[in-house]
Amino acid sequence: MSNSHSDTIPLHPSSQSDIDEIENLINASVQSGPATVLPARPPSPPRASIPVSSTPFIQSQIPPPPPQSSSSNQKVPSVPAAPPPPSVGNSSSIAATGFGPAPNTLTEPVWDTVKRDLSRIVSNLKLVVFPNPYREDPGKALRDWDLWGPFFFIVFLGLTLSWSASVKKSEVFAVAFALLAAGAVILTLNVLLLGGHIIFFQSLSLLGYCLFPLDIGALICMLKDNVVVKMVVVSVTLAWSSWAAYPFMSSAVNPRRKALALYPVFLMYVSVGFLIIAIN
């Protein structure tokens, strides 16, 4: 039964779901007639860390794949890494939902995962904070949401505020963190209660990424202690943050309720701005 072959199929990350391939191979093996082969997919490169015990049957279906440099990268990063041992088996995975392109990430090397997450943070940041053509569409704007970026930005803002404070450093940090985290959750709930259509985590992620300009503002204010400079910097970064959050929040709700959704966001950023100015 091809089940025993199925764990030797190497797959390209962009190929279709493995369950498709397995089913095709089963159908092809069972039927003597022309097999129902799906349209051409990119050839699957082997994963260098996992031995591929080839069988003649598999080889006839999949053309010899070109080696892929990232998967042959056995570099062990400073973060925990354990190259997937041969006993784990190969790239067969059964996606529980649908047959959409399921990236085969179950057996990739750890370094790949780290790189993928880091590049996702950077691309999300660019999407949210800098002008780009997809800003109007909330579905596309932050498709691959992640909470790492927001986490780092909130912690960084808290740390910067805490550093700038000459007294009560711990309280400042705790207040800043709690305010931002709770604020993001409440703002999201606000939009949901107004009958808007957003996804909870996507919105949290967006509001976190929009803190990036305020992070920069807080950093500059920490370095330059002049009140006028602080006010100018904070107002500029505040406007930038609000501009970043605006399209996403406004397109999620009924047009008549736009102001109701946007006003609390603006309020939260203004309060963070005051916190930055007031700290000395």
Added chain:
Amino acid sequence: MDFAQPPVENYANPRTCFFHVLFKASALAFYILSALFFNSFVIIFVVTVLLSALDFWVVKNVSGRILVGLRWWNEINDLGESVWRFECLDQESLARMNKKDSWLFWWTLYLSAVAWIVLGIFSLIRFQADYLLVVGVCLTLNIANIVGFTKCRKDAKKQIQQFATQTIASRFSSTIQSAFSVV
């Protein structure tokens, strides 16, 4: 007496197991012991939450894959809806998973959540709201992983059963077809 007993199964991935436990244990240890060394709440908060976040990442992306062959994540499809995806290795590979590895994985996952709950109760009793914040964040991360992997495991079992019956049924029907075509 049977001397030819099979050797006790060892950990198949000792390094992954080590890291799986390392971040959990160091987050808990740092939180508990830091009061002896550091006066500053900020450092305690940042380091503990950072270790917890690293642990979350390691469990979700590395040890979940390697020790128990499961993985879960969230996607947003073209219609703009959020879809939770669960992934598992096929049944043969799952059966080949080291028992000790998966035992360690599940037990440390549950135990660390329980430990954080206990610490949370302590800080609640002492009315320390800021420490409760730390415990809350770490607990959230732990519970997210527990829920994700438990759902993944249940889903995996269901999927394997469905897949097995499906392939058996298709194989059976095509065998019958070929039998009839011969006749």
